[in-house]
Amino acid sequence: MSSKRRLKNGILKKIPLIVAALTYWWGKSCARITVVNGDFEAELALSGRGCVYVTWHQRLLNLFFLKYRRPVTIMISRSKDGDLVATVAEKLGFGTVRGSSSRGGATAMFQLIDKMREIPATSAGMLGDGPRGPARKLKLGTLKIAQGAGVPIIPFAYSAKRHKLFASWDRFMMPFPFSPLVVFFGDPIYIPLAAANDEMETLRFQVENTLNDLTRRCDEWWQHS
Numbered sequence: 001m002s003s004k005r006r007l008k009n010g011i012l013k014k015i016p017l018i019v020a021a022l023t024y025w026w027g028k029s030c031a032r033i034t035v036v037n038g039d040f041e042a043e044l045a046l047s048g049r050g051c052v053y054v055t056w057h058q059r060l061l062n063l064f065f066l067k068y069r070r071p072v073t074i075m076i077s078r079s080k081d082g083d084l085v086a087t088v089a090e091k092l093g094f095g096t097v098r099g100s101s102s103r104g105g106a107t108a109m110f111q112l113i114d115k116m117r118e119i120p121a122t123s124a125g126m127l128g129d130g131p132r133g134p135a136r137k138l139k140l141g142t143l144k145i146a147q148g149a150g151v152p153i154i155p156f157a158y159s160a161k162r163h164k165l166f167a168s169w170d171r172f173m174m175p176f177p178f179s180p181l182v183v184f185f186g187d188p189i190y191i192p193l194a195a196a197n198d199e200m201e202t203l204r205f206q207v208e209n210t211l212n213d214l215t216r217r218c219d220e221w222w223q224h225s
Contacts (some may be wrong), residue, residue, distance in 0.1 A: 016084060020091035027064045030160065032180040034221075041154055041185045045070045050116050050123040051188070052146040052153045054138075056211060057130040058170040062158050064092070065183065066125060073115060074125040075099060075108050075141075082131075095122070109141060113148040124149070128211060135170045136215075138208035143191050143200060152188035155211040159218035182221045184214040 044051055053072070055062040066072050073095030076086045086096045095115070099108025116122050124145055128138040146153045159182055160175030175181060189207055192199070 016087035016091060019084070020088045023064065023088065024092060026175075026177060027061065029177040030175050030179055030181050033065065034180070034182045036182065036184045036217075036221075037187070038183070038185045040188055041156075044152075044154075044188075048121045049151070050120055050149065051151045052124045052126055052142060052149070054126045054128045054142045054153055054155050054207065054211065055157055056136055056170065056215060057127045057133070058135065058173050059157050059159075059215065060127055060130070061173070061175065062156060062183070063094070063125040065158065065181075066123075071095065071119075071122050072125045073097060073112060073122055075112060077131045094125070109145055109148075112145055116145075116149040116151065123151075128208070129170070133169050136208070136212055138204055138211065140200065140204055142207065143204055146189075147191040147193060147195065150193070152190050153207055154188055155186035155207055155214055156183060157211065157214040157218045158183045159215075159221060161222045182218055184218050184221075186210045186214055 041051075053063070053066060063072065063074060074089060075097050076082045076089065078098050082098065086098065089096050097108040097111045097115070099106070099111075112124055116124060126142045126145065128142055129135055142153060160173065160179040161181070162176040162179040164174045164176070166172040166174065187210075189203065189210070191203060195203065
């Protein structure tokens with residue numbers, strides 16, 4: 001192997017560490033966090049019982065703030081981009097399973113359910129419309145994981161007082177360093193083990209509407225602060 005290729009490979013290996021360190025610093029800089037309706041979530045975390053957190057892809061940095069409250073495992077797509085994201089997530093202390101709606105999703109879902117059953121304190125962190133959207137349209141995977149693991153779904157969203165919205169499919173939100181944040185938690189939503197297709201669709205719509213409402217309320221928060 002040439003020295004040029006060795007140098008390139010060495011740089012590539014360091015990228016996840018650099019991204020993880022930057023993400024850690026970025027997240028820690030946003031230390032002023034107001035939590036709304038977080039009593040149930042806090043009690044659940046202290047009890048050592050798991051849940052399925054769900055947020056929109058636009059607000060995926062929500063998951064970073066959860067990691068310091070309890071063990072969280074996230075599902076990441078089997079792609080080259082996913083390889084980088086998974087490595088970064090693991091360096092930040094998350095558990096990971098690999099799969100998406102198009103590649104290995106069912107296998108990853110069952111792995112996640114099994115892990116949550118074996119280690120009751122483990123929670124899942126889900127991007128309800130990820131990885132490709134459509135934006136703010138909830139997929140059924142979140143409900144199936146909660147149903148299989150026998151745990152509640154907790155919708156949540158955050159907004160930063162100072163942020164940038166990118167021109168991506170999800171309009172990704174990046175908080176500016178040191179920006180105050182607000183996090184809204186929704187009430188827990190339980191998925192009956194014997195829920196039929198019609199009931200699952202009703203519950204899917206309930207979670208989707210709740211998450212959209214929380215996102216709207218987060219953004220409106222800064223209009224009055």
